[in-house]
Amino acid sequence: MSADKLYILDTNVLLHDPNCLYEFKEQDVAIPMTVLEELDNIKDRKQSVAQEARHVIRAIDNILSVATPSQILKGVPILVPGTEDATRLGKLSIFPDHELTTRQGFLPDNKNNDNHIINCALHLQGSDPHREIILVTKDINMRLKALGAGLQKVEDYRKDQLVSDLDLLPSGHHHIDGNFWEKVEKVKSFQEGPNTYHKVSPDLLPETYPCQYVYDDSKDFAARVVSVNHEETILMDLGHQKLMQQECWGISPINIFQAFAMQSIQDPDIDLCLLNGAAGSGKTLIALACALEMVIEDGRYNKIIVTRSTPPVAEDIGFLPGTEEEKMTPWLSSIHDNLEAMHEGDERPQSSVKYAIEKANIQFKSLNFIRGRSIQNAIVLIDEAQNLTPQQLKTILTRCGKDSKMICLGNLAQIDSNYLTPLTSGLTYVVERFKDFEGASTIHLEGIFRSRLAEYAEEHL
Secondary structure (H helix, E strand, C coil), rough: CCCCCCEEEEEHHHCCCCCCHCCCCCCCEEEEEHHHHHHHHHHHCCCCCHHHHHHHHHHHHHHHCCHHHHHHHHHHECCCCCCCCCCCCCEEEEECCCCCCCCCCCCCCCCCCHHHHHHHHHHHHHHCCCCEEEEECCCCCHHHHHHHHHEEEEEEECCCCCCCHHCCCCHHHHHHCCCHHHCCCCEEEEEEECCCEECCCCCCCCCCCCEEEEEECCCCCCCEEEEEEECCCEEECCCCHHHHCCCCCCCCCCHHHHHHHHHHCCCCCCEEEEECCCCCCCCCHHHHHHHHHHHHHCCCCEEEEEEEECCCCCHHHHHHHCCHHHHHHHHHHHHHHHHHHHHCCCHHHHHHHHHHHHHEEEEEHHHHHHHCCCCCCCCEECCCHHCCCCHHHHHHCCCCCCCCCEEEECCHHHHCCCCCCCCCCCHHHHHHHHCCCCEEEEEEEECCCCCEEEEEEHHHH
């Protein structure tokens, strides 16, 4: 018996979430032959997306490897990974769309792969009118073409989209109007080591979560939420003035949001710091200054590892001369720019930059070579994290070994990937997923300090 719905998957959906084959529950899934050809072309590239292509191909092979050609055309039951249970999932089939010929109602066959995939969906819609045929693609223009060609149902893949609006994304900080302490009727304070904690009623901060920063208008109160339950909320008192007096590697915060970022990066109880904000808000500068301070001055870590995705020319990295670090230099110039900015007042700035890189053991690593590693006793800066998929960020974060800290830097307004939007970016996904984790903090940096031109461009373009 056929399922009520048949989902036709585009290549970008499979690359965006290699596990998507198991996400359509009891409904059937079909993959056009054109999609398999696209995956085959991608799997041998030197881009990070090649890993996802190979993952998808293995997943398809695990389902179809023991089936006969006729069974593959009709559909093979999708087994739940690690079990023999296929009762809750539908069937997977491969459709030979290359055999379709151009006819009335079909898009022209001009070697355009999108047209081939749309024609596949149109053919199935016409030949199987008793069930709903749905094309799933993350390509907006392809969705418009499919609807214009007469396809009844076209959808985006949103399984990993945890928020429907970026305004709902946690900012990591909460402003309280007026004076916070004037609103508190009952408080229990206690000391642990150098820190002061306050137990207050959860009604004062009804929607708070662990590691959220709170501050008021008094320019005196600032705290971080330590834990939340139905009986009490525990705050760690930070003090507005004390936060603003922080200094790392000669850099001090300009506003309270940068101060929150510096505090969270330096706090040994926080393993993951997520810094997002507009270009020029100080993400890289703050993260790098804190990292240098903790490695060189405090000796808390042995090295700094810097990595990032390399769109859109990652395949060129193999043709650049030199070591891995030297090959990554063109994509990590922002790190050098910030190092130069921190030492511009020195008598010999270039020597100071070279000293910082060598003394802090700063290593530039390609995303492709992060996989399989266990990173110990290091600070890992993940630059341009908005261009990573949820799967890629998971790969990096799971590399975090003993005594290591991860710092993700990103600006959701500057996504370069063809497969991502601000709502489906790995950075958005991780911010929402780690919202309730006591070892992770999120800070949305506000304000642009690069230049008045940069500020005007960010606001008006």
